[in-house]
Amino acid sequence: xxxxxxxxxxxxxxxxxxxxxxxxxxxxxxxxxxxxxxxxxxxxxxxxxxxxxxxxxxxxxxxxxxxxxxxxxxxxxxxxxxxxxxxxxxxxxxxxxxxxxxxxxxxxxxxxxxxxxxxxxxxxxxxxxxxxxxxxxxxxxxxxxxxxxxxxxxxxxxxxxxxxxxxxxxxxxxxxxxxxxxxxxxxxxxxxxxxxxxxxxxxxxxxxxxxxxxxxxxx
Amino acid sequence: xxxxxxxxxxxxxxxxxxxxxxxxxxxxxxxxxxxxxxxxxxxxxxxxxxxxxxxxxxxxxxxxxxxxxxxxxxxxxxxxxxxxxxxxxxxxxxxxxxxxxxxxxxxxxxxxxxxxxxxxxxxxxxxxxxxxxxxxxxxxxxxxxxxxxxxxxxxxxxxxxxxxxxxxxxxxxxxxxxxxxxxxxxxxxxxxxxxxxxxxxxxxxxxxxxxxxxxxxxx
DNA sequence: CGGCGGCTCCCCCGTCCGGCGGAGGCGGAT
DNA sequence: ATCCGCCTCCGCCGGACGGGGGAGCCGCCG
Numbered sequence: 001x002x003x004x005x006x007x008x009x010x011x012x013x014x015x016x017x018x019x020x021x022x023x024x025x026x027x028x029x030x031x032x033x034x035x036x037x038x039x040x041x042x043x044x045x046x047x048x049x050x051x052x053x054x055x056x057x058x059x060x061x062x063x064x065x066x067x068x069x070x071x072x073x074x075x076x077x078x079x080x081x082x083x084x085x086x087x088x089x090x091x092x093x094x095x096x097x098x099x100x101x102x103x104x105x106x107x108x109x110x111x112x113x114x115x116x117x118x119x120x121x122x123x124x125x126x127x128x129x130x131x132x133x134x135x136x137x138x139x140x141x142x143x144x145x146x147x148x149x150x151x152x153x154x155x156x157x158x159x160x161x162x163x164x165x166x167x168x169x170x171x172x173x174x175x176x177x178x179x180x181x182x183x184x185x186x187x188x189x190x191x192x193x194x195x196x197x198x199x200x201x202x203x204x205x206x207x208x209x210x211x212x213x214x215x216x217x218x219x
Numbered sequence: 220x221x222x223x224x225x226x227x228x229x230x231x232x233x234x235x236x237x238x239x240x241x242x243x244x245x246x247x248x249x250x251x252x253x254x255x256x257x258x259x260x261x262x263x264x265x266x267x268x269x270x271x272x273x274x275x276x277x278x279x280x281x282x283x284x285x286x287x288x289x290x291x292x293x294x295x296x297x298x299x300x301x302x303x304x305x306x307x308x309x310x311x312x313x314x315x316x317x318x319x320x321x322x323x324x325x326x327x328x329x330x331x332x333x334x335x336x337x338x339x340x341x342x343x344x345x346x347x348x349x350x351x352x353x354x355x356x357x358x359x360x361x362x363x364x365x366x367x368x369x370x371x372x373x374x375x376x377x378x379x380x381x382x383x384x385x386x387x388x389x390x391x392x393x394x395x396x397x398x399x400x401x402x403x404x405x406x407x408x409x410x411x412x413x414x415x416x417x418x419x420x421x422x423x424x425x426x427x428x429x430x431x432x433x434x435x436x437x438x
Numbered sequence: 439c440g441g442c443g444g445c446t447c448c449c450c451c452g453t454c455c456g457g458c459g460g461a462g463g464c465g466g467a468t
Numbered sequence: 469a470t471c472c473g474c475c476t477c478c479g480c481c482g483g484a485c486g487g488g489g490g491a492g493c494c495g496c497c498g
Contacts, residue, residue: 118341157474170424172454185477192456193474202456202484204423205389211430376444391484404447411486421454421486 005032006124009050011043011066012036012058012086021056024113031120040064044072052081053124056107059087059098070103082123150213152197160197163190168207168216224251225343228269230262230288231255231277231305240275243332250339259283263291271300272343275326278306278317289322301342369432371416379416382409387426387435 008025010018010033022033035050037043041064047055055073059066066085074080082104098106105123107116156164159180166176173191177184195201198209210216227244229237229252237255244250254269256262260283266274274292278285285304293299301323317325324342326335375383378399385395392410396403414420417428429435 118337122337122341159475167423168427170419170421170427174454182475183477185479186475188456189476195456200389202389204386204426207423207426208387208389378445393484401445402447404449405445407486408446414486 005030006054006120007032007034007050007052008054008056008120009033009035009037009043009047009052009081010056011038011040011046011061011069012056013038013061014058017058021116024116025120028117031117038062040066040069043069044076047073047081048077051077051079054120055081055083056120057083057085057103059085067098070098084119084123150209152199152209153213153215155197156194160190160194163187164194164198164206164210164215167191167194167203168210170207224249225273225339226251226253226269226271227273227275227339228252228254228256228262228266228271228300229275230257230259230265230280230285231275232257232280233277236277240335243335244339247336250336257281259285259288262288263295266292266300267296270296270298273339274300274302275339276302276304276322278304286317289317303338303342369428371418371428372432372434374416375413379409379413382406383413383417383425383429383434386410386413386422387429389426 008031010021012018012021015038018036018038022036025031025033034052035046037046038061040061043055043057043061043066044064055070057066057070061069064072070083070085073083084105084107085098085103086107105119107119162180163176166179171179173187174184177187180187191203191206194206195203198206200206200209227250229240231237231240234257237257241252241255244252253271254265256265257280259280262274262276262280262285263283274289276285276289280288283291289302289304292302303324303326304317304322305326306317324338326338381399382395385398390398392403392406396406399406410422410425413425414422417425419425419428
């Protein structure tokens with residue numbers, strides 16, 4: 001006796017993509033595409049009705065995006081399906097959001113058919129295991145989450161950077177002077193330079209700029 | 220003609236674990252365990268010599284941990300193997316480090332044999348795709364990475380919270396007063412209260428405290 | 439009804455800060 | 469040899485800030 005088929009719902013706003021996915025998955029024994037959706041909202045209702053085992057969810061969709069749809073599905077259903085988020089990737093930082101939304105997997109559209117099938121089977125079967133280079137890209141991306149370190153960062157001289165770090169510790173000029181073993185006047189100069197280069201008007205704004213720029217994480 | 224077997228190296232400091240993994244993997248057609256290592260350093264040299272397709276790498280190992288070993292392997296070899304990091308999980312934030320090190324996959328020790336095999340095959344074959352609830356746990360963990368919002372957060376009154384947010388925008392008291400449509404004196408009072416409750420001495424330190432506490436993300 | 443906490447505002451005072459306009463030294467690039 | 473960037477300091481000034489000590493008003497709760 002064959003085990004019950006893995007029931008899959010496809011959510012993607014492009015018909016061609018759905019067709020392609022359906023073709024690939026339907027050709028597989030043990031896999032059954034039971035429904036499709038073209039928007040996030042539709043995905044939610046379709047899933048609610050059909051109760052599939054797996055949802056292949058595109059990130060970019062009209063009305064409600066894939067991430068929100070995933071959230072809603074996982075939040076409102078008792079035994080939610082495993083949601084696999086699908087993306088073209090490229091400039092996507094969606095990966096992280098997908099994770100947070102509770103996605104069970106992540107799939108690149110350029111993955112070959114074989115990998116796709118394998119992935120679906122895997123996700124359907126287990127709640128444990130592995131992830132991919134896609135996520136590595138995420139990690140990098142996340143590290144890059146200050147991808148455009150504002151120009152001023154590179155313009156700060158060594159001393160100015162030191163001063164800014166100390167500012168971000170909440171030190172007064174006098175304290176910074178002691179720590180850096182220079183006169184208070186010098187610190188004032190450096191602070192002034194930092195303010196000018198960061199385009200801020202006082203130490204508080206400079207500290208904010210430092211935080212926002214991820215300046216404090218850069219080692 | 221059968222395709223060449225996927226060549227696997229096991230790196231784990233516990234012999235029993237290696238034995239178990241070997242037993243599982245060797246039983247699979249198309250998989251071949253070609254080597255073992257008990258330390259990170261050993262793993263690096265074994266991999267260098269045997270050039271496997273896949274390395275199952277324990278995180279916790281003597282001398283050099285799995286993360287570093289992974290880094291070294293990926294950095295020093297031309298065609299490095301896919302490294303799958305293995306962990307017992309539990310309190311691990313290793314996941315993230317593993318990612319950064321360039322691991323191609325992540326595997327829980329409690330994964331069943333079937334999933335393990337599947338995972339190895341998958342990683343061997345593709346460079347694309349998916350990851351697991353293990354990573355979801357990571358995401359949660361990462362989100363929880365400010366698990367103890369300092370006590371003062373809850374003590375701030377509504378107005379004080381508003382003021383703190385405005386401070387974190389780099390506004391002066393006068394500007395805050397205008398935005399909140401109150402007198403400057405009132406803002407001074409609130410600021411004083413914020414400083415007292417946050418245990419800081421000036422607005423800059425208060426802003427730092429707000430950032431460190433994740434106060435600004437809390438909606 | 440009497441606290442009590444939160445919000446609003448007041449004055450005074452000393453300090454810190456940031457803007458302005460310098461200046462000297464030093465090392466590397468031109 | 470000269471210039472330029474960086475680091476080091478100086479004085480002066482006005483305004484912003486933070487501390488201290490109030491005060492009146494409201495709404496809630498016992």
